[in-house]
Amino acid sequence: MDSSRRQILKFFGISTLAMSTKPLLDAFAADPAAEGAESKETFLAGPEALKARQWAMVIDTREFHSLEDVEPLIEACHSIHNVPNLPIRRHEIKWIWETEYKHAFPMKGARFMAEELEHRPFLVLCNHCENPSCCRACPTQATFKRESDGIVLMDFHRCIGCRFCMAACPYGARSFNFRDPRPFIAETNKKFPTRAKGVVEKCNFCAERLAVGRLPACVEASEGKVTFGDLYDPDSPVRERIKTNYTIRRKQSLGTEPSIYYIV
Amino acid sequence: MLELAIRGSKKYYGWMLFLLSIIGVGFFFYLKQLDFGLGITGMSRDVSWGFYIAQFTFLVGVAAGGVMVVLPYYLHDYKVYGRVTILGEFLAIAAVVMCLLFIVIDLGQPMRVFNVPLYPSPNSVLFWDFIVLNGYLFLNLIVGWNVLEAERNNVHYQAWVKPFIYLSIPWAISIHTVTAYLYAGLPGRGFWLTAILAPRFLSSAFASGPALLILLCLIIRKTTNFDPGREAIQTLAKTVAYAICLNVFFFLCEIFTVFYSQIPEHMDHFKYLFTGLHGHGAYVPWMWASLALMLLGIILLVNPITRKNEGVLAVACVVIFAGTWIDKGMGMISGGFVPNPLHEVTEYIPSVPELIISLAVWCVGFLVLSALYKIAVSVKEEVGT
Amino acid sequence: MSNRKGVIIGIVVFLAVVTFPFLYNRGKAAPAPEVELTEKAKAAKQCVRSTDYMQREHMKILDLWRHTVVRRGERIYVNPQGKEFNMSLSNTCLDCHSNKTEFCDRCHDYASVRPYCWDCHIDNPKESK
Known part of the structure; x- marks a missing residue:
């Protein structure tokens, strides 16, 4: 339905599985209000972001x-x-x-x-x-x-x-x-x-x-x-x-x- | 049955109006708290829980105390309690209502309270507390209401109620255990970090809850045509006597471990409460008073001569209720937070608005209790038991 | 029913009270607000998503943004056209829509919603206080 459901899915760590099941998940989280097939949005950490394990x-x-x-x-x-x-x-x-x-x-x-x-x-x-x-x-x-x-x-x-x-x-x-x-x-x-x-x-x-x-x-x-x-x-x-x-x-x-x- | 709660004497209406007026004043101050923030209380960065959470902790005990009549009546078929069981269940309902209110008024963002079920967090004890308290409220509503209605209609309560009755017994234990676990699992808070906290909570609950119930029974006998029965009151008094003995015993166990081991991180909290620390000792008189009251309660209740005198019994119940209220309310919270994790002393004194809001919540509890007791007593008078 | 009269009067009073706001305002609907775009917003032609989508879904996109930034530490939003944006209410949204009063507030006031965004997020990142 909306982004919040997607969030919850992500939140429970299902996003780690998303690589293999992405089409399925996309269908599940399909957004009727979105702009057709191009509705894919992605998120990036940013090129300069510093990274660490801890x-x-x-x-x-x-x-x-x-x-x-x-x-x-x-x-x-x-x-x-x-x-x-x-x-x-x-x-x-x-x-x-x-x-x-x-x-x-x-x-x-x-x-x-x-x-x-x-x-x-x-x-x-x-x-x-x-x-x-x-x-x-x-x-x-x-x-x-x-x-x-x-x-x-x-x-x-x-x-x-x-x-x-x-x-x-x-x-x-x-x-x-x-x-x-x-x-x-x-x-x-x-x-x-x-x-x-x-x-x-x-x-x-x-x-x-x-x-x-x-x-x-x-x-x-x-x-x-x-x-x-x-x-x-x-x-x-x-x-x-x-x-x-x-x-x-x-x-x-x-x-x-x-x-x-x-x-x- | 609900209609019984709105048909009453002038005295009943007067009492309810009196409670409502205090609730109104408290609500006004709560609106102020909503507007300004929790800064209108005496709480601080170091003592971040105060009077509200203290009342909550104590009242969970009162709610759990109801099981002391439910268990003998339903599990052991102890007939004498037939007259008071409904009073115990309804007391539990009123107490849980107060608990939930005290939690909500303690929140900085009360409108977000539903984030708790929305983002279930099984690792948080507060999440479990949310579940067990609401569960206990519904269990008691279901059981109390159905059993009373059956009694009114002169039939045996329906079979499906039975599993709920059995469930409510361990559930009562669970609400206070979970409440103790709120505190007992926190690293770096030496006062609370003790396995005996849950047993201590339960023993004081089984003293304070039934003590209040005895007082309520005596009041009901005086003001209505319903007599809960001398034997029931006397048996309850024995429960209170042993529970308060256990409570003091558990407290002394704690004192032994803490002071024989001489570990400062555990000891300093007790020192703060009972002797004062670094010149701060606002709670010293209160704590000694609490101990004295509990000891006096033991003397009055263990001794059969004083216990059997209902006048003395009433005094003993007031004394025990007050003693456990100080011990588990303010003592438990302030003692845990002082000294703080950096070993600094910041004292906590509740503010006037905080006390007025708390009083109003108590009045909500008594309003609920009065309405429920009005129903129960009317039914009892009707069927003439 | 012995108190039928009382019940009927009660129902009538209840209905009157409940429908009062509608009766009082009948035929006097407030005009739908016009939002104003700044020059910068006009020049950009499109927001992070199409106008239609933003009108309907901006609150959800903001919710997704805050979740992604706060909880996952990802701060760059790539829209379906491949354009990148820094996900920040004060620093990105209000950079174009610097006229909060004529843009955000007009609709929100009309719809009688009071988002609590501005309790924390600075609503005038450009102006000096």
């Missing part, structure tokens, strides 16, 4: 010493994604932010730690886990792990705002729009949508930039302090950094397999 990030925390070092990264992210700056802390929305070691890695600290390390700003964001508990919890698949590159994404059109994902996330990476965010966006990036009240949001690993061949905004702003690449490509820059440095991940004992690695 995007990952390595943050070299040794290179970040003060708030001035992390602020440009946070600002880059929040400004291009129209992340609002809400006056009440309760309603705060953040995609990437800085915190101290003891909050980024609770229960993992040493006693009498070096003061420099104790107060070093640690960037925290969605871990784009390989085994994400938030996606398991979502009752509508509004948050899902994208098969093609492992990014944990939000479908804001579908989110019902139940906030189960916020309870399920062990990293506190998710924010909820407790009110209309628009009045609190200082300067709107017109190329990117805002969110409506009542939906959950979080870091999207700059899926919109990867699609046009650009690295995530925070990576670009970090001037080499943050590395980004495919975890499953042995020649990728992240693999190089993980191989040559001792890295830790947040709460790795929970089995969520976070994709953000920290060099401490």
Whole structure:
């Protein structure tokens, strides 16, 4: 009948079978309103799109010493994604932010730690886990792990705002729009949508930039302090950094397999 | 039978109007919430569920508690419960209605609620909760209505109702198990990550549900010509007594594991609730009060002398209802979210509009309950049991 | 039936209330709206699909677009003629149809639909705020 049925078919992964059964499927999804035989439309990822099996990030925390070092990264992210700056802390929305070691890695600290390390700003964001508990919890698949590159994404059109994902996330990476965010966006990036009240949001690993061949905004702003690449490509820059440095991940004992690695 | 609900005394109409007026005020605040967003509540980025979900969790228990009269009556043919079974089933209906309302008002995008059946996600516990709660509502409607109608017509209920009755028994257990699984399967929330959560939920449900039922029976006896029967009330009281003992026992099991192991990720939540953490302790008096109330309830109900005195019994039921309400409502939600996954403390205090909206939902529940009980009691008076 | 009178009055009142909007507006149909095309849209001659198709199916195509972009990460739409488009409401649709008020809103107002697209998507990508 229409595109939505086609969507559902695709959604259940039947599209993988479509190669062999395409004529049948086409007949099934035939669109009487379409322009006859030429109604074939196709979708492409775009020629410059960056591809990976699982995007990952390595943050070299040794290179970040003060708030001035992390602020440009946070600002880059929040400004291009129209992340609002809400006056009440309760309603705060953040995609990437800085915190101290003891909050980024609770229960993992040493006693009498070096003061420099104790107060070093640690960037925290969605871990784009390989085994994400938030996606398991979502009752509508509004948050899902994208098969093609492992990014944990939000479908804001579908989110019902139940906030189960916020309870399920062990990293506190998710924010909820407790009110209309628009009045609190200082300067709107017109190329990117805002969110409506009542939906959950979080870091999207700059899926919109990867699609046009650009690295995530925070990576670009970090001037080499943050590395980004495919975890499953042995020649990728992240693999190089993980191989040559001792890295830790947040709460790795929970089995969520976070994709953000920290060099401490 | 529905006509019985709209034919009543002045007192009945007055009571219904009173409830409706509170519902009206609550609805006004809900419209404000729809317009502004959930920001009018006290919830935050760190404590992202609050009073609404707490009420929901507690009321699932009250709904499941109905099985404590259904099971002995239908499965063991315990005749004494013949008079109260319908009251238990109708209480379950009212409680499930409240549960569903509390879920809907907690949604950020309530108009999209049908995305849940539209995109079925068997890996989500909330999806299953949606199924079991609605299923339980329909089971109780079918069973309660048919059995009562049969009674009114002086015939035995039809044979096809029987499988639904049997199904409703494990189903009652399932609604509260699934509700516990909402919490008990989340990594990184040490307070909830415990296998005893579902048993704890069920034990507190089998205390709070029947406790409320006893109170309702006493009220019905006082205000109508129908007497649910002293023996039924006394048997229910024993159920409450053992269930509340189990609930406290399970709680102590949890305390042992958490504090003997000394694992901070599990311990700090209890510390926050019972002693305060990093200078934050809004719930400390509430939690100790809850524990005290439950212990007082045990003393009053296990002791046969106090239990058999219906005045004391009523007090004990109020005490247990209040104790479990604090324990499983606010304690369960706030305790789970504080401290947050980054081990920071953000306290949660419900806002006034949030409380008014919640009160209105309770009033909807009591409105449904009053109408259903009016029907049930009228039928009972009619047939003169 | 002892209360026949009451029932009949009830039915009459019900019918009167239900049909009131139709009776009130009878013979006064609002004129169908004319949508305005911008110069850019006129120059392009055809939208991503034929005008007829777009008039009937634009909401479905948008739904398909959002699904494909958000959930499958494919952002390029190739129409039956082989022409490629970036699937973006604000950056592609509104690039040509930059006159949302005269284009989108007129029909939507007439049909009394309020799509919630604009709660999030920027409706004036070109104008400065």
